[in-house]
Amino acid sequence: MDFDALTLSRLQFALTVMFHYLFPPLTIGLGGLMVSLEAMYLKTGDRQYEQAARFWTKIFAVNFAMGVATGIVMEFQFGTNWSTYSRFVGDVFGSALAAEGIFAFFLESGFLAVLVFGWDRVSPKMHFFAACMVALGAVFSSIWIVVANSWQQTPAGFHLVGEGTAMRAEITDFWAMVFNPSSVHRLLHVLIGCYILAAFFVMSISAYYLLRGRHVDFAKKSFGSALILATGMSLAALVQGDIQARKLKDTQPAKLAAMEAHFHTGTGGTPLYVFGLPDEEKQTVKYGLAIPKLLSLLVHGNTREPVAGLDRIPRSDWPPVAMTFHSFHLMVGLGFFFIAVSLLACFLWWRGTLFQTRWLLWVFVWSIPLPYLANQLGWVAAEVGRQPWVVYGLMRTTDGVSKVVSAPQTLGSIILFSLIYALLFAVFLYVLNDKIQHGPDPVTPGRPGGDAGPGGLAAVTGLRAGTGGASLTMPGDGPAPADSQSSN
Amino acid sequence: MDLNLFWFVLLGVLLAGYAILDGFDLGVGILHPFVRTDAERRILMNSIGPLWDGNEVWLVTFGGALFAAFPEVYATVFSGFYTPFMALLFALIFRAVSMEFRSKRESPAWRRFWDWSFFGGSALATFLFGVAVGNAMQGMPIGPDREFQGGTLDLVRPYPLLIGALAVATFALHGSLYLHLKTEGELQQRVHRWNWRAFGIFLVLYLFVTIYTLVQIPLATRNFERQPWVWIVVALNILAVGNIPRAIYRGRPLAAFFSSCATIAALTFFFGVALFPELVHSSLNPAWSLDVYNAASSQKTLAIMRNIAFLGMPFVLAYTAVIFWVFRGKVKIGHFSY
Numbered sequence: 069m070d071f072d073a074l075t076l077s078r079l080q081f082a083l084t085v086m087f088h089y090l091f092p093p094l095t096i097g098l099g100g101l102m103v104s105l106e107a108m109y110l111k112t113g114d115r116q117y118e119q120a121a122r123f124w125t126k127i128f129a130v131n132f133a134m135g136v137a138t139g140i141v142m143e144f145q146f147g148t149n150w151s152t153y154s155r156f157v158g159d160v161f162g163s164a165l166a167a168e169g170i171f172a173f174f175l176e177s178g179f180l181a182v183l184v185f186g187w188d189r190v191s192p193k194m195h196f197f198a199a200c201m202v203a204l205g206a207v208f209s210s211i212w213i214v215v216a217n218s219w220q221q222t223p224a225g226f227h228l229v230g231e232g233t234a235m236r237a238e239i240t241d242f243w244a245m246v247f248n249p250s251s252v253h254r255l256l257h258v259l260i261g262c263y264i265l266a267a268f269f270v271m272s273i274s275a276y277y278l279l280r281g282r283h284v285d286f287a288k289k290s291f292g293s294a295l296i297l298a299t300g301m302s303l304a305a306l307v308q309g310d311i312q313a314r315k316l317k318d319t320q321p322a323k324l325a326a327m328e329a330h331f332h333t334g335t336g337g338t339p340l341y342v343f344g345l346p347d348e349e350k351q352t353v354k355y356g357l358a359i360p361k362l363l364s365l366l367v368h369g370n371t372r373e374p375v376a377g378l379d380r381i382p383r384s385d386w387p388p389v390a391m392t393f394h395s396f397h398l399m400v401g402l403g404f405f406f407i408a409v410s411l412l413a414c415f416l417w418w419r420g421t422l423f424q425t426r427w428l429l430w431v432f433v434w435s436i437p438l439p440y441l442a443n444q445l446g447w448v449a450a451e452v453g454r455q456p457w458v459v460y461g462l463m464r465t466t467d468g469v470s471k472v473v474s475a476p477q478t479l480g481s482i483i484l485f486s487l488i489y490a491l492l493f494a495v496f497l498y499v500l501n502d503k504i505q506h507g508p509d510p511v512t513p514g515r516p517g518g519d520a521g522p523g524g525l526a527a528v529t530g531l532r533a534g535t536g537g538a539s540l541t542m543p544g545d546g547p548a549p550a551d552s553q554s555s556n
Numbered sequence: 557m558d559l560n561l562f563w564f565v566l567l568g569v570l571l572a573g574y575a576i577l578d579g580f581d582l583g584v585g586i587l588h589p590f591v592r593t594d595a596e597r598r599i600l601m602n603s604i605g606p607l608w609d610g611n612e613v614w615l616v617t618f619g620g621a622l623f624a625a626f627p628e629v630y631a632t633v634f635s636g637f638y639t640p641f642m643a644l645l646f647a648l649i650f651r652a653v654s655m656e657f658r659s660k661r662e663s664p665a666w667r668r669f670w671d672w673s674f675f676g677g678s679a680l681a682t683f684l685f686g687v688a689v690g691n692a693m694q695g696m697p698i699g700p701d702r703e704f705q706g707g708t709l710d711l712v713r714p715y716p717l718l719i720g721a722l723a724v725a726t727f728a729l730h731g732s733l734y735l736h737l738k739t740e741g742e743l744q745q746r747v748h749r750w751n752w753r754a755f756g757i758f759l760v761l762y763l764f765v766t767i768y769t770l771v772q773i774p775l776a777t778r779n780f781e782r783q784p785w786v787w788i789v790v791a792l793n794i795l796a797v798g799n800i801p802r803a804i805y806r807g808r809p810l811a812a813f814f815s816s817c818a819t820i821a822a823l824t825f826f827f828g829v830a831l832f833p834e835l836v837h838s839s840l841n842p843a844w845s846l847d848v849y850n851a852a853s854s855q856k857t858l859a860i861m862r863n864i865a866f867l868g869m870p871f872v873l874a875y876t877a878v879i880f881w882v883f884r885g886k887v888k889i890g891h892f893s894y
Contacts, residue, residue, distance in 0.1 A: 130656060136609060137652040141645050143619050147634025148641055154634075155702075158627020159853040163861055166624040169617030170868035177613050178875035181606035182882055185893075189882055229854075233701070236627075238854040470635035472703050481642045488646060492653060499660050 074469045076478035077149040084141050087489050091135035097266020098128045099203030106196040115511045123508035129184045153468030159238045161216050168212035176205030218251035220459050222319045249319050253312040260305045265439040267298035272436040275429040283507045302406035323453035325378045326392035329353050333377040337361030348389045387455045395448040402442040559858040560848040563625040572824040574614035576817045581608040583731020585678020603738040603887045628851035629835045636704025644684045651677030686723030690716025695837035722761045729754040730816045736809040738887045751804045776830035793822035
């Protein structure tokens with residue numbers, strides 16, 4: 069590989085966007101969970117819901133800070149590394165980013181302050197309202213970003229103006245741009261992915277508490293509601309993913325063919341490879357297991373009509389087949405795994421033995437990287453499958469890079485990003501682990517000591533965020549924290 | 557109304573909003589090393605804790621609006637300023653997470669590390685904003701293809717560096733006036749002394765920059781002759797600057813803070829007046845400059861974006877007001893603090 073400014077800029081974009089996307093899915097998913105917990109608290113007055121909401125809010129806040137810090141990089145990077153692309157799409161793409169800023173970010177970050185710092189400054193109703201606004205802001209944000217990205221996949225509502233290097237896309241129909249052929253499907257898929265991730269995140273931590281015998285009531289409540297969400301959403305992903313893949317045959321046939329490593333159109337029903345090693349040179353799939361006619365059945369709804377293969381696409385317009393194929397297949401495989409473990413857990417829950425089935429709880433504890441992986445792989449399939457285009461059919465990725473940025477400059481920033489992100493990730497995991505080890509603050513009197521113990525960080529000052537001893541609603545009641553809590 | 561002009565003004569409003577709001581929290585970061593005890597450092601961080609994130613959104617929105625309204629400017633400046641912008645990103649990242657992580661552990665070494673990264677990030681980001689403004693004021697080597705024709709070192713010139721220093725002094729003053737509102741007791745008395753010192757440094761740099769600009773930067777003053785009404789803002793600016801020491805002396809910290817808000821707004825206004833109608837001035841050939849017409853998006857997009865702004869900005873102002881109201885008053889370190 070030639071490490072020119074183009075390759076390095078692509079590498080940097082992949083690195084920074086993948087690192088960034090570790091955080092937003094949890095923000096979106098946990099946002100919904102906090103709203104439902106606070107709604108239950110308002111409805112029932114049960115302090116356990118409030119306790120749970122407080123705990124997940126702390127996790128949410130750490131995650132959100134990482135998302136903001138790494139998100140600014142994304143907005144700057146279109147201009148720094150992809151300025152030719154920015155000139156070409158600014159009229160269309162810039163609008164979506166600006167709308168995200170005005171509609172989503174202000175809402176999210178403003179009310180996040182109330183959510184995190186406002187427990188004892190505003191009424192529970194106002195706090196619930198803030199939770200709703202933060203969750204809504206996170207969804208708005210995903211809408212505009214997916215709209216912008218979907219326009220790159222299936223451009224619509226624009227016309228081209230100018231010649232040669234001065235050519236650019238201009239909006240002709242704003243709503244056609246927003247509701248371009250892929251935006252709604254892709255948005256749904258992204259949101260489903262976020263909710264699966266958040267549900268497995270919550271189940272992982274809750275299962276850990278159950279296995280350790282800590283915060284048992286809290287853990288059962290959290291696990292149960294997350295399990296319902298996980299089951300519903302992983303089944304939804306299957307149905308919705310199928311609809312979305314079927315759309316691809318019309319909108320991005322090259323991507324569909326690459327995802328399935330389908331080289332030759334042939335005649336009759338097209339088989340579907342469950343796994344295999346695509347060989348782009350020889351245009352075959354090695355060591356593959358294929359189910360006859362299945363791809364035709366999924367795409368066309370019959371077993372006779374062939375699906376268009378890569379042979380219908382000019383060789384210069386092929387996406388990298390192996391990477392698209394593997395990332396897509398691995399994502400689908402993980403999706404089936406999520407369905408399987410969720411349904412199994414639901415069955416055992418119904419039988420009343422779920423919380424005694426320790427091996428399954430351990431599976432949930434260790435499953436936490438998998439939904440992250442699935443979300444990342446989905447984006448890899450989507451973005452690599454769009455290549456060699458940065459805007460499908462309109463602009464090649466090779467033409468979008470900044471002209472004045474040199475390879476050494478980009479190499480320097482990649483090295484710095486790598487170092488900083490590695491440090492941040494280590495610190496993030498450390499802080500997250502600290503919060504998980506500490507667990508939720510107790511609701512009932514007489515338990516604070518037991519809860520603060522495992523984290524090894526007893527309340528030295530009584531002030532430190534997250535220590536067990538201090539009162540939640542009356543700071544300064546120091547000497548008798550447990551009593552002050554029970555009086556609420 | 558001329559849409560291009562409207563977007564120039566709106567970008568100015570977003571920039572001024574950003575400088576005023578993030579200005580005080582960057583200023584608190586710059587002053588952070590001047591308090592010694594852990595409790596005081598936590599007070600400083602928590603004075604901006606609930607607010608900095610929302611303040612920074614003004615920058616993000618400014619970036620998005622620049623991309624949407626003047627994509628050529630966004631592309632030229634962001635790629636031309638590659639290395640300083642990367643440094644700015646690192647500064648902002650470190651600043652954001654150092655607040656989040658600092659107080660999560662008791663270890664003094666841990667806290668010292670994040671304290672310095674909080675200070676370093678705040679000071680570096682502020683300085684780089686100033687350098688960017690200075691370079692825009694002085695003009696940059698922009699070629700006929702609208703690309704920056706120089707190296708990173710071409711951006712390191714006396715005038716931009718001076719503006720960088722002025723930015724640091726301005727935000728330090730602004731931050732110290734904000735801290736006066738948020739602190740009490742002995743710490744507040746020390747902050748009160750900082751107010752005077754920060755004002756002194758600001759005043760010296762402010763006068764020096766004014767003279768330097770008048771003598772050395774002919775671009776900056778051309779519009780003053782064409783549009784005499786801007787002298788009204790000059791007069792208001794002088795009044796605002798003059799009111800800062802008056803209000804500090806009379807023990808009216810809120811008036812002092814609002815005066816420094818007005819000063820920052822006026823400085824941003826002068827920046828806009830110096831540029832208009834250009835956004836990026838080419839020092840190679842004035843005809844190659846990017847202005848509000850030749851670097852803009854289509855009229856249709858500018859109109860759509862105007863509607864989005866009209867729809868969204870009232871909400872933005874309302875949230876900002878609500879958040880500042882909820883978190884009014886002195887800093888109290890409590891259960892939910894950093």
